[in-house]
Amino acid sequence: MQLSDYSAFPTTLPIVVEDDMFLYPFMISPIFISDEANIAAAETALRDNSLILVCPSKEGHEGERSFDVIYPAGVIGSIMRKVNLPDGRVKLLFQGLARGKILEQVSNAPLRAVVDVIESKPYNEIKIDALLEVLREKIRTLASISSSFPQDLVRTVEENHEPNRIADLVSSVLKLKKSRAYEMFIEEDVEKRLMLLIDVVSEEIEQSKLQREIKSKVSSKLEQANREYFLKEQLKQIQKELGVDTQREEEIEEYRKKLENLKPHLTEEAYKEIKKQIDRYARMHPDSAEAVVIQTYLDWVLEVPFGKYSKKKLDIQEVKERLDKDHYGLEKPKERIVEYFAVKELMELRGVKREKGSGAILCFAGPPGIGKTSLANSIATALKRPLVRIALGGLEDVNELRGHRRTYIGAMPGRIVQGLIEAKEMDPVMVLDEIDKVGRSMRGDPTSVLLEILDPEQNTHFRDYYLNFSIDLSNVIFIATANDIGYIPAPLRDRMEFIFLSSYTPNEKYEIAKRYLIPQELRKHGLKKSELTISKSALEAIIEKYTREAGVRNLRRRIADIVRKAAKELLENPEIKKISITLKNLSKYLEKPVFEIEEAEKHPQVGVVNGLAWTAVGGDVLKIESIKIKGKGSLQLTGRLGEVMRESASIAFSVVKVLIDSGKIKIDQSAIPKTFKEKEEKIKVDPSEVYRRYDILLHIPEGATPKDGPSAGITMATSIASLLSERKVRPDVAMTGELTLTGKVLPIGGLKEKLIAAYKAKIKKVLIPKKNYDRDLDEIPAEVVENLNIVPVTTIEEVLKEALL
Known part of the structure; x- marks a missing residue:
């Protein structure tokens, strides 16, 4: 079959990608294909009765099918036969006809391109004959010292005078890397092609000579090893006849085999430690207590998956699709996760090694049940990596993470190493659940170990006390979860990047x-x-x-x-x-309802104000109440308030006093308790007497629940102002913000949760600090913003104007 039997070149041909072999024009060879792209290309060629171009894939991209991962040249040929195999693969009998190169890409599914034949440049026949003679001499030399070069090929090279055919024949026998084989294959200058081939054959000759020399040196050692092997086998047979148990020797030999298999992936320190323990175990009496300890150690340490990593490459599109499929909402957290893995994928694609100390440890922070752990599950699924969950809640013993020293009874590796063994890979997704609930006791501070685990500068040499050598955790994707980051120690917080997950609407x-x-x-x-x-x-x-x-x-x-x-x-x-x-x-x-948030009152009251609070389970609406009792101007606080809220209440009371004194809050004479003489003589009393002659009791409901935080100042001030001025508070208004002594409103945290709570309670108007209005409003869900009248305030006067009737 000739090229002339088909359409003229250049022409459009389907492309089959070959991962294993490097084919040449003279070859008739079986090709086994199993992926859809190759099968589609072959079927297209058979249907159209056309030739195909077989291109080799580049090193490290086997299994991938795109123009970016194949060499832009290959062998033009025809499919002589196609057979469907029982295991789902397809066998093609391919006949190579000529070298071809891709001129223009046409389609990706299947791969099709405009292809032209590679024509050799004109050459000087005298020079080429001289080069061929040198090549033949080299081949004869190689065939005489290497059994891998067949004699019949030598005869073929001697009888043939076509330089390109000879180059293809010799190249097909030599075991060349794809990149080097392609370099010679694509060369259009015959003289350069033969020179390259002579260099390769010369290297093969030197290699073969060196191999023969090494074989002669080790032959005596092999004879000694064989002798020892036969003696050991005889000894085993004798022990078997005598009834002596050989199981222990077999176990030791198994340990040694496992260690040698792991050697390429172990550090020198780790290899020496494990080998030392195997040698100690071999010398010990099997019934001794220490032998049991060492055997347990060897069983653990040889199960650590050294050198085993996920073969799946990072693909942020898959991560994004999985996150969108598994979770509704959470747009900003999902976007940040995709950005995190986009950086990793870009570095992998460009072959950039991670610098020491670079990279961030993600921490999902938010209320319970919001989806922190399930986000980590989705990430592991998208990356096709095993998921390891380590529950840190209540963990007090530092050895739980770092491992116990082998001197203790019942010692075992730490949870990190156990997680790697469970995952069977060195790069799993490891979730450190409830990192904010780690305890501290006389047995150490586990957060100090977490500092080493989560610090990219240190976790390349994490030392487990039980293993007694360092292991590399830099390939593990650590994801922490927390409800309240305030409980995480500051040095540990510094190692993490927080992604906050807020309440759902x-x-x-x-x-x-x-x-x-x-x-x-x-x-x-x-x-x-x-x-x-x-x-x-x-x-x-x-x-x-x-x-x-x-x-x-x-x-x-x-x-x-x-x-x-x-x-x-x-x-x-x-x-x-x-x-x-x-x-x-x-x-x-379902049983009787449990109302989450009490709806806003319909009727205005004096001294009752809707305050907005942040809790570990989301936002809440708290009604702050106050009453006045005849007294001497004291302020009493109830509701189990923390120190911050007590100070806020004192500031609020002081601010209201200043407003009364300055006349900004009008006090009616009827609101001031008067003495008998003042009533009889109708004496006007100074408005400031209203706070001197009353004791004020300020209460925040749910007294059993501890409450603290800098965000209730304006609420308490509004309640006190309403009480003293006897002006009612609008029932459909809620507020949040801290207060200074000069009456300025300071920004607060947890705005999203607070506004969601107000929305659920059917509040119509919410007063928030202006800085929060300018800075945080874009994070609030659209349905909440649309249904609330959010008013920014900067001073307490603005608050009272909006809240009081």
């Missing part, structure tokens, strides 16, 4: 329940989608009246309660085929 909870929770619970309880439906109004009622949380954990439990009762009802009443949960029959499946 009612609409987000509804979408999450509809898309994820209900289908998941139906699957868990064996129900079909057609057997149970929950109406929108019923689901909204569950969210508003049956759960008290920032996340969706309790919402999942309530849905599970409904599904269990529905499953029971279906079994007890076979005639029922479908159960529909509506607002009317919801009480049948």
